[in-house]
Amino acid sequence: MAHGSQTSAPPEVPDVAQILRANRLALVRLMAVxxxxxxLLVAIPVVFSRMTGVNSFFAVLPIPAGVGVLILTVWRAVYGIRVFQCAKVLRHYPLEFHPRVIMKRAKWTKYGDVHQIRVTTRGQHGAPLMLxxxxxxxxxxxEGAEEGAWLAGDLPFGGVLVVPGSNAMLFLKPADWDKTARKRAEAGEQRTARAQQAGLHLMTNRSWMMRIGK
Structure with missing residues (x-):
């Protein structure tokens, strides 16, 4: 899946190991915060009640909120699998520079914002719409993704997008898995086997986005 010739040299290839470390650390920090x-939402009302003897409804109101935040944090932590899925893709595919990434829209979900994008390749047409x-x-x-990014993967199957000059790493899957079925069928045994090794050969469950679906 090579990119076309370009009028200017692509930026320096990012260090994959460093990108993965940075994203793992960012995930840990997010969960820790x-x-x-x-x-704090659970502990402060308890400490306040014990110190003052006040046990009103408003004094303990933050506790349910704290429990809710805890549940959502554990729920979101499940999706840390995205980092490991990206690492698997990056083990099987090299990074190749694509000169332009078009972000069309974003959808808020409780698992994270899902961006609808096209990764264009100079000299080629019909790039699939990706999530x-x-x-x-x-x-x-x-920031800066629209001016080009590094891609590892095979678009009809999915891949990983790395933005130059930052540690941003995004996991990609076709927005319409069925619509890209013909391209996967025409990919040949070698490309299909590689996608299988990278864990890209199956459609992800849309609600989980990064979990294997069917």
Whole structure:
């Protein structure tokens, strides 16, 4: 899946190991902050009640909120599998530079913002519409991605997008799995086997985005 010739040299190839470390650390930090908030929401009313003897409804109101934050944090932690899925893809595919990434729209979900994008290749047409989600749980679209990004993968199956000059890493899957079925069928045994090794050969369950579906 090579990119076309370009009028200027692509940026320096990012260090894959460093990108993965940064995203794992970002995920851990995100979970740690949320767990801290949940702990404080539960602990402060308890300590306040014991110190003052006040046991009113409003004094304990933060406790359910803290429990809710804790549940959502554990729920979101399940999707840390995105980082490991990206690592698997990056073991089987090299990074290749694509000169332009078009972000069309973003959809908020409780699992993270899902971005609808096209990764264009110079000299080629018909790039499939893809869904992209940040591997480390961040919601914002990474700055500078529209000016080009590194891609590892095979678009009809999915892949990983790495934005130059940052540690942003997004996991990609075709927005319409059935619509890209013909391209996968025409991919040949070698490409299909590679996608299988990278864990890209199956459609992901849309609600989980990163979990294997059917």
């Amino acid at each position: 949320r767990l801290l908030i949940a702990g 992209a989600i940040n591997a480390a749980g961040r919601r914002r679209w990474p």
